[in-house]
Structures are given as C-alpha cells and as structure tokens.
Amino acid sequence: MSFNIGLSGLYAANKQLDVTGNNIANVATVGFKSSRAEFEDVYSATKLGAGSRTVGNGVRLANVAQQFTQGDISSGTGNVLDMGINGSGFFVLNNNGSLSYTRAGTFKVDKEGYVTNSDYTARVQGYGVDANGKIINGVLTDLRIDTSNLAPKATTTVSSTINLKSTEPAIDVVANPFDPSKTASYTKQFSTPIFDSQGNEHTMDQYMVKTGPNTWDTYTLIDGRNPNGSDPMNAATRPVPSTMTFDASGKLVSVSTPNPPGAPIVSPNLAITNWTPGKVTNGVWAPNGAAADPAGVTIAMTNTTQFNADSARSIPAQNGYATGQISNLTIDGNGVMLANFSNYQTKPIGQIALASFTNEQGLQQVGGTAWKETYASGIPGYDSPETGTLGSIRSNSLEESNVNVTNELVELIKAQSNYQANAKTISTQSTIMQTIIQMT
Incomplete structure (x- = not known):
C-alpha cells in the first residue's frame, strides 16, 4: 500500500511541477491565464462504508483550474489594432464557422481588409454598420476595414451664431446700392465654404447691410455670383435681399425672403432652392456642368442677434464635404472602430x-x-x-500574462519538496521490505 501511496504522491508532485512550469514558460504570452493544480485525497471503501480506521490510499489530480484574473494592461504598442480588455469578456474569433474566444488582442489586417488574429487564421467578430454609419447590434459579422474613399456630400444646411452691432450707421441703399466690390455698400461680410454633390467646394458670401433701426438686408452670393450663376451687378439680375427684423431687445423677430413671384415669406431661415455650381476664373463664370447637383441650402439665422457689440460670427457649421480618403483609424472604449478621413470626417465602420x-x-x-x-x-x-x-477596450494596448513569477517560484520549491518527501516514502518502504526479507 505504501508504494502506491508514494507513487501517487510522486505523480501529483510531478503534475504540480508541470503546471507551474507551464505558467512560468508563458509569463510573456499576451492574454495568457495561469493555471493551478488542485488535488484530492483517495480512500478505499466498501459498499457499507470505510469505517473509522481506514487509511488513505494516496492523492490524485482533481483539476487544473485556470485563473481568469486581470492581467496588467501594457499601453503604447504603436499598433491601433492591438487591443486589451480592461475587465471581463473575451474577443470572438471565427475560423470558417468555428468560434473560439481569446484575451490576446494582437490583431492584424489580412489582404482583404478583414481584422484577424496574429496568424491570419481566424477573423475577429463584431457588429457592422448600415449606410448611415449606425452600428447594427445583435448580429455578429467579420469586422473589415474599408479603405475606399468617402463619397462627397452636398451642403444642405448652414448654421452659425451671429451678432450685428446695433450702433452701426444705416446705409442709404438708394444713393449707395449694394455692390459686392464696394465695401461702403454693405456693413459686414461673412464667408462660408459649401459643397456640391461632386465634392466641389464653393464660397457662399453673406453681405449684411443695415438699412434702418432694427432692420438689416442680407445678400447671398455663391462664388461671387447670384445663386443661379447670373451677374449680381446686371440690372436685370440684381439680387433681391432678405430682410431681418429685430425687436427693441435685439432679438431676431423675422427673416423676410421674397419668393420668385415677389411675395415675401417670413421664416427664421434663408433658403437657396436653386443655384448653379461653378466658379469665377479671371472674372468669367465657369459652371461645373450639369452632372453636379447643387441641392438646396438652408441657412439657419435663428441665432442672430443685434446687440451693441462687434459684428461677428462663430465658426459656421455646414453638413457638406468633399471626397475623403481614410487617413487613420481609432478605436474607443466601447470598441467602436472610427475611420478618420482626409476631409475631416469621421465614420464608424464597425464595433x-x-x-x-x-x-x-x-x-x-x-x-x-x-x-x-x-x-x-x-x-x-x-x-x-x-x-x-x-x-472596456484599450486600443494601442495589450493585456499581459497574469502569471506571478514570484509565486510560481515558490510553487516550484514546494513541488520539489513534495516530490522528495514522496520519494522518501517509497525509499523507506523499500528499506522495511529488505529488512523483512532478511528476517525470513
């Protein structure tokens, strides 16, 4: 019996050495989780019980339990696709329909643009986006980095915060009619870049003319021309202004914009419903062609005031942009992959x-x-x-192994001592048997 008990102890100590050695070997393995050898004693028993004087029958390996404690997050790897999980959870990998799970975020991009593990055998799973860049939750898909150009978008809205100085002198529009080439014919000018459907940039100029107490006229030109491309200085096509009216406290009351038939409409916005995309080159108007769709532009004037402060405008916001090429990729804590483009746009491409x-x-x-x-x-x-x-996801970072080398070295000493002690049990039993043989 003692031989079997000693042999089971040697086997257990050997397994403890194996587990400890495997932990130490993987101390530098990204995302590795250490293991612990768990043992249980062995007893022989009959159907009616073991009794009170039964001696144990040794030990056996009950389990090798993995320890899923958090490893240290090492940041600054220089690769945006290096990802560490700060907290619980596993990355999901798909290898031809076979799913596996990992904490090692050493990801790469294959030749087709898919995000894969380090040996390109399995694709990282996540959520895709629709045509509007909205994350489609609930359906796992292969994450892919689309490097195609971002299509241009025509400007449809322009907004800003404007203050017009209330003490500015009024301009006699009869004696001094509006002329964009004469600064004396307008009070203030604001310029805004806008885009047509082909991504061509145009300059929209707004000329503010104070015409009387609490009233201002606004002339809107695009590329130095009327929105329809006609010459603003031609008597037959001279632009018709929109009129802004303010109350005694300097707040905007209405914007009156003439319709083509001549009847004014009252709105807090200006509307350009038909304009011809093009530009002026050496004083000559050059249309961009019928292929470019200018779309309609709504200019929000709601945040316009008339206070006794300098006439000024905040940085305007407009929703159009030119064609963009992907310049870099960022991944936030929610795992959203954001593509940044050369036209200063940002678009989610997956999560x-x-x-x-x-x-x-x-x-x-x-x-x-x-x-x-x-x-x-x-x-x-x-x-x-x-x-x-x-x-949460930490981009440009990796989760290190959670192996504690100091603890593992102590475990090595304990396993070695256990092995020697169990070997001593067998050696002692052998000596006793030799003694008994000599006595016979």
Whole structure:
C-alpha cells in the first residue's frame, strides 16, 4: 500500500511541477491565464462504508483550474489594432464557422481588409454598420476595414451664431446700392465654404447691410455670383435681399425672403432652392456642368442677434464635404472602430463584440491563447464592450500574462519538496521490505 501511496504522491508532485512550469514558460504570452493544480485525497471503501480506521490510499489530480484574473494592461504598442480588455469578456474569433474566444488582442489586417488574429487564421467578430454609419447590434459579422474613399456630400444646411452691432450707421441703399466690390455698400461680410454633390467646394458670401433701426438686408452670393450663376451687378439680375427684423431687445423677430413671384415669406431661415455650381476664373463664370447637383441650402439665422457689440460670427457649421480618403483609424472604449478621413470626417465602420460565460473555468483550452465553449462553461452571451459587466477596450494596448513569477517560484520549491518527501516514502518502504526479507 505504501508504494502506491508514494507513487501517487510522486505523480501529483510531478503534475504540480508541470503546471507551474507551464505558467512560468508563458509569463510573456499576451492574454495568457495561469493555471493551478488542485488535488484530492483517495480512500478505499466498501459498499457499507470505510469505517473509522481506514487509511488513505494516496492523492490524485482533481483539476487544473485556470485563473481568469486581470492581467496588467501594457499601453503604447504603436499598433491601433492591438487591443486589451480592461475587465471581463473575451474577443470572438471565427475560423470558417468555428468560434473560439481569446484575451490576446494582437490583431492584424489580412489582404482583404478583414481584422484577424496574429496568424491570419481566424477573423475577429463584431457588429457592422448600415449606410448611415449606425452600428447594427445583435448580429455578429467579420469586422473589415474599408479603405475606399468617402463619397462627397452636398451642403444642405448652414448654421452659425451671429451678432450685428446695433450702433452701426444705416446705409442709404438708394444713393449707395449694394455692390459686392464696394465695401461702403454693405456693413459686414461673412464667408462660408459649401459643397456640391461632386465634392466641389464653393464660397457662399453673406453681405449684411443695415438699412434702418432694427432692420438689416442680407445678400447671398455663391462664388461671387447670384445663386443661379447670373451677374449680381446686371440690372436685370440684381439680387433681391432678405430682410431681418429685430425687436427693441435685439432679438431676431423675422427673416423676410421674397419668393420668385415677389411675395415675401417670413421664416427664421434663408433658403437657396436653386443655384448653379461653378466658379469665377479671371472674372468669367465657369459652371461645373450639369452632372453636379447643387441641392438646396438652408441657412439657419435663428441665432442672430443685434446687440451693441462687434459684428461677428462663430465658426459656421455646414453638413457638406468633399471626397475623403481614410487617413487613420481609432478605436474607443466601447470598441467602436472610427475611420478618420482626409476631409475631416469621421465614420464608424464597425464595433468589437465581446463574449461572456457563466463559468469561465469551464472553457476548454485549445492553444494559441484561445478557448472553446463547453457544456461546463455554458453558452456565450455577446454584447458591446462596457455593457453590463463587460470590460472596456484599450486600443494601442495589450493585456499581459497574469502569471506571478514570484509565486510560481515558490510553487516550484514546494513541488520539489513534495516530490522528495514522496520519494522518501517509497525509499523507506523499500528499506522495511529488505529488512523483512532478511528476517525470513
């Protein structure tokens, strides 16, 4: 019996050395989770019980339990696709329909633009986006970095905050009619870049003319011409202004814009419903062609005031832009992948998905710092980072191994002592048997 007990102890100590050695070997493995050898004693018993004088029958390995504690997050890797999870959860990998789960975020991009693991064998799973850049939650898909150009968008709205100085002198529009080439014919000028459907940039100029107490006229030209491309100085096509009216406290009351038939409309906005895209070159108007659709432009004037302060405007906001090429990629804490373009636009192109399990220790190790779902682990739940108990994503960072080298070295000493002690049990039993043989 003592031989069997000693042999079981040697086997257990050897397994403890194996587990400890594996932990130490993977101290620099990204996303690695250390393991712990768990043992249980062995007793022989009959159907009616073991009795009170039964001696144990040794030890056996009960389990090698993985320790899913958080590893340190190492930042500043220089690769935006290096990702660490700060908190719980696993990245999801798809290898031809076979899903695996990992904490190692050393991701790459393959030749087709898909985000993959480091050996390009499995694609990272996440949520795609629709045509408007909205994340489509609930359906996992292969994440892909689309490097195609961002199509241009025609300007349809322009907004800003404007103050017109209330003490400015009124201009006699009869004696001094509006002429964009004469600064004395207008009080203030504001310029705004706008775009047509082909991404061509145009300059929209607004000329503010104070015509009397609490009233201002506004002339709007595009590329130095009327919105329809005609000469603003031609008597037959001289622009008709919009009139802004303010109350005694300097707040905007109305904007009166003549319709083509001549009847005014009252609105807090200016509307350009028909303009011809083009530009002036050496004083000659050059249309961009019928292929460019200018669309209508609404100029929000709601935030216009007339106070005794300098006439000034905040930086205008307009929703058009030219064609853009992707310049760089960023990933936020929610795992949203944001493509930044050369036209200063930002567009979501996908979102990292994380998986969670009821029993993480029930996962099966499959190598490559990855795990597979088992019956013991339970089925995975998928969601966005920072949702519920799921952790956040750290881009340009990696989660280091959670192995504590000091503890593992102590475990080596303990395993060595256990091995020597169990070997001594066998040696002692051998000596006793030799004595008994000599006595016979």
